[in-house]
Amino acid sequence: MKQAIVVEGLRKQFGRREVLHGIDFSVEPGSVFGVIGPNGAGKTTTMRCLLDIIRPSGGHVQVLGEDPRHAGPELRRRIGYLPGELFLEQRITGRRLLDHYAAISGPVKPGRIDELAERLDLDLDRHTRKLSKGNKQKLGLVQAFMHSPELLVLDEPTSGLDPLVQQEFLAMVREVRNNGQTVFLSSHVLSEVQQAADEVAILRDGKIVTVATVDALRETALRHLRLTASGITADDAGALLSRVPGVGALEVLEVGDGVEVSAVLEGGIQPLIQALSMLELKDLVLEEPDLEESVLKLYGMPGNGKRNGAGRKPLEALKGAGDE
Template identity: 70%
Template sequence: MSHAALGHSTDIRGDGTSPGAAIEVVNLVKRFGHNRALNGVSFQVPRGTVFGVIGPNGAGKTTIMRALLDIIRPTSGQATVLGTPSRNAGPDLRRRIGYLPGELVLEGRTSGRRLLQHYADISGPVTAGHVNELAERLGLDLDRPVRKLSKGNKQKLGIVQAFMHQPELLVLDEPTSGLDPLMQQEFLRMVREARNRGQTVFLSSHVISEIQQAADEVAILRDGRIVTINSVEELRTTAIRHLRLVASGIRPTDLAAILGALQGVTTLDCTLTATGDAEAVATLSGAIAPFVQAIGALQVRDLVLEEPDLEESVLKLYSAPVAAAVVTK
């Protein structure tokens, strides 16, 4: 199967879908009894991109993925995968997808190599030597019985089976669960390489740093609703930075007045140091240019401005009232 790079057209067809979308979800609802696991979820994943979904446990991430793959049927709404309605997800469509479930169950006396051969017989042709290459990158012994593998090595086996046939679409649910930090970084390299080949990656996680490193766009999910959809870079521009400023020749109250007048400066505390300087400790969200201009005339003795804290920003979005949720894609 050829996996040439695919375009990013955003033209809308007569049926409301985009020919440039690998995944399109429109007003998806899923009820389990009286519980609404999904509550009107809508989003698009352009082809050849990495799309991350992040949210706390129980937010609905796994339910979305299972609905996309027709493992469960939505109560209402529409999901289209690689141009095909998910309800029509037959063998031909499934062979174009690599799926890693969040709850991976691999048992049996067979070896990892034989198990992967079984999966290859189902998913379609695998390039000679590619399985060995992936296993070597992940430090996985394919000749050990699956039942004797640790949780982390079983996870590696699941990653190999998802990637090995170089599918058009990778659907990965909490893929780094059980992996050590070095293997997490290797996995993220594999995701970036897949995107560079033109594959699409739909990735769920509750680890914000993973999404920050891997994704082009991210949807923040809470209680079955999307709080926001944005690029990682756009999230970074609105993320929270912690700052510490020491200036001489100014009283703490005056420094507090200058900084307090700036939009985005919060949690401000100004005190007098032992050397008679004014010290300000604060948080800053949004653009830093107004802050830099405001302190330009000060006699700055020390300034520490941390990298944007995306995790803190996202956690605030988790706790934001659902009624105020906005999709900003």
């Protein structure tokens, strides 16, 4: 089966400013592919090139086996699209608006719209001008999913949604993937992509830093280690643990007849376990891999697991006001 999306050497310029610098990636059919990066990284521009909303300045794009520049409405009916900034007709109910979209996008199974609206807790009979940002986002999700498209292109899909609805959205993504549909979504929130995606492209300043599976990112992610051990000096404990591959930021303090140790571990844990078997452990904490820090490291930025600003995690704090 052909790949659902193929992007080769994609470039985009706006005037003298190039915002995509020859990016390459491909998306397998029946998978969920996530693009993560701060605002201004090029996520939205990439999606608009895939959908022929804007034309690339260079490179090659193929979507569902077609060149989107020449495929026309037939290709668009096979795609469900949620833009990052959703503008809705104000003098109409959600139900009538979805009926209008259904006439454009193609057949929608009877009851499908009401099913999706119920799952997202959306009142379809309210006028769109009276809807909150979150409810407008729900309406956008219904129009993207309702005709069971082969490909879903979702730009920041959980923006404005409360946590319970976000979880329902992730369940919908898993269902369409299990149904053989392909999902291409963008986000600046790593946890969202981590839960939904099979493969992730990390985008920064119009360039792809890496493309990897979530499992591969987890294998290279940082784990925080804390332990206390007795019957050993700080010098001996430091010498033992410093020889373990992947151990860094090692701090050892003598406490009573033993030591307190803190460190970070990158990579596999088997060498660490072998080293720890030589210690008389009193307490041991090895945290889950921190993908947030792993991504920040790929960006070339320090990540210490602490929150920045008003309770935001480090990657979220990268958000800026630049165009994408």
